Amino acid sequence: MEIVRSQRRNGSDGSAGAASLPLYKSAPSLEVRLEEFERCAIDRLRVLKAISDGLSRGKKPEEMDNLVGELWRANMKHQDVDETLRKDIISHFALRLVYCREEEMRRWFLSMETTLFRYRFRLQNAEAQKSIMNELQLQYNVLSHAEYETLKDKLIQAARSVNSTSNPETVFYKVPFEDVPDLVAGRRVFLLKGFAFVPRNQVVSLVCTIFRSNISKALALTNRKWRATIHDQEKDRLAPIVEALGNSYLGPDYSQPRECAEISLKDINQLASSSFPLCMRHLFGKLKEDHHLKHGGRMQLGLFLKGVGLKLEDALAFWRAEFSQKVGAERFDKEYAYSIRHNYGKEGKRTDYTPYSCQKIIMSTPSTGDHHGCPFRHFSEENLRAALNKMGVGGRAMDDIMDKVRNRHYQLACTLTFEATHAASCETGINHPNQYFVESRKIFQSKILVRMLITIV
């Protein structure tokens, strides 16, 4: 046991051994704390959801590879291989329970898990791949030398028809064509009398077919258990929520993104930490900390809050609550309330001020004591890293963001931040703080139910 462990550790430098890609054959007997259970499930869901987004946006295979790699690193990967494995297994089985209930959910879960597995399998070294194949009991025959010689021309021809440059494989598996539908569909293999001749480098297709069918059967089984026992036992606790989840999670979130027209004061702290872009998050934090913001900051944050749907009355209450701690309520009403009404077009010229765009914020020139501006542009690298860290950004995503910043692509950096913290892509890119907020709400609204469920479990 000790040996296995250390071997596993040795393989941990990126090219992890076979054990790093579990096949989820049976539920683990692990002690899992609720918080861990919740965190794992949500993190994996981020990965799967983003894969789903990527696929539905028609991303190319290479783009998907990058996407999945990024997501896995950002959400699932731990420095310790055993930890990653543990999280991997816990999160898979948690979501299996969530997604077993209905045909459509099963299908979604199945194809996302298979896509994820496909990507991860390809990253394994030959040794690890072989042991996975053994574990999946893929008992296919390797083509004998004599057979290979008779079919050689056709095998090479088939390989060159899809990739004319690569070196031809000499190791082929002879499998029923039914087992490799994607290779058949793409005419990527030679077919003869019902057999597909799969070159070693295409074996991932085979493995995925089996993986998929195993998970599919397992889901059906979990579903049966759910119907037979869990559903009744959890009639008042879990079942209604799982059912609600089935109705809302995969359904409306893409098709009818609901823009929230109004936010209320009691939600504002929560929203700030989940859906404000870094510039606003920073201003918000400073306001809470100092109970004060200078004019530039008040404008930038105030108009943004108006844009996300904070009503004038609430806005006044919000600013008053903070400022009065520093300057007193009276002085606030006298000196500051005016400019807030002004922002809402209730004073002075009564023009309706519109929230600032990224461009405007990036071009602004904050000076001493100012907190407005765009952190990607106006923060030192050190401060920016710290701020991003606080948002939960790290690893590869952090490096990519800093890369963009160094090249002065501030809005791209902001977009990457959005993607890393939401585990979803943002195809249009970020060009307005309020757009950031709206996109973020869309994503979270679809996730809220999941969180509820997992908390209750």
Added chain:
Amino acid sequence: MASIAACSSPGIVPKQEHGEDPMQIDSNAPEQRHINRVPEGLLLTDYLRIYYGKLFPYMDMFKWLSYGNADGKHPGCDSSYFGRREFSFTIKSDRDEIYLRFQSFSNASEMESAIKAKCPTKIDIGAVYTVDPAKRHAYAQSGFSPVERELIFDIDITDYDDVRYCCSGADICSDCWPLMTIAIKVIDTALREDFGFNHILWVFSGRRGVHCWVCDSRARRLSKEQRSAIADYFNVYKGGENSLKKVTFSGPLHPSLARAYTDVLKHYFEEKWISTQKLFEHEERFHKILQLIPDESVVSELAGKWQGSRLEHVNSVRWDQLKHMLQSGSKKTQGLRRCIEEIVFSYTYPRIDIQVTKGMNHLLKAPFCVHPGTGRVCVPIDPNNCEQFDPTSVPTLAQLLEELNANASIGTDNYMEKTSLGLSVNFFRTSFLEPLFKTCKEELESAYNTKIQQSKDSLNW
């Protein structure tokens, strides 16, 4: 010519509901043209009633769709099999058309009485379901879903309208019908050689296309994903309406396509298609071909050459020029290498309706139906002699009934034998049904034996 009215066998006279003599069918016409369509004034259903009454091969259809399970004596038979098959009927009344889905029959005689009673203008065959489709509502909870389905292909010549100059739409002629012949050859060969299928039935769709039924048990049990894979394997001609180039090869041809190309497409394209369709005679036609060449200098050189005077054999001469140009050393660059093949595939490779093939519960018209527009019977086509198949000489309903009248005196009760339908039914039996039935029996037997063996083994343990 004999007339039904004058026929000695009163049983086959259609009911006269319109007070017209059904036999005023242009009896002076020198050829058979007059019997190609159901005559005015006589309802198609009148004819169909006789067809379903005397000619439709119920037993053969039943034997086919039972796949060996109808033989109640063998313990390995699944007696519910035929009864779980969906049929659907299209029924024409005076004005409207009624479409009855999820019909099912537990045996041949039930099917026969239903068809005779409802006299459908079209019969479609669907999938075999988990339970009797007629009782699907009762089983909605436990799951009503298709479990078996022949692998099917639907090829319609209207899908070739952008490369077909002799006809368009529903029309066909002896110049363009060979596109269907090619489709049969290419797909039939690939199904047998590549996929290892043996029990393949090709059927004339009645007007302008062909249907294919792959009936091996392995084919019937394919999942949706596997069907999609096969459809895509054959889906070479693609790209939307807005893309010029629909066939693109990035490397040498896959062995299956290479075989289609050298065995069928190339020869046919060069020997027949370019001349019958006059592909290089008309500027607008050869421009369409030139558009497929992604090299402007080649295109303008050829277009320049082809301006003005028409020489003899203009089509083959110009095709040779094009080929020469694309293959000549200097131009033989990566991009143009596959161009000749791409052109030939664009014009001749089968264009299947992939949605039909992909689905498990897609309905497809049954063989031996009668096309309501042409009156022609959907007869099987022999893939080994598909060049000989002439869609314009396929028997029509009217012709069959005439034959029936003419041969009424021949002393046999087998009506089918008295008509040219007999040939088609015989072909269906000997080339398709008998070998299929034999295989089904063998499979049933061996599946049963394995089961017995397994239960023995488990007892021993």
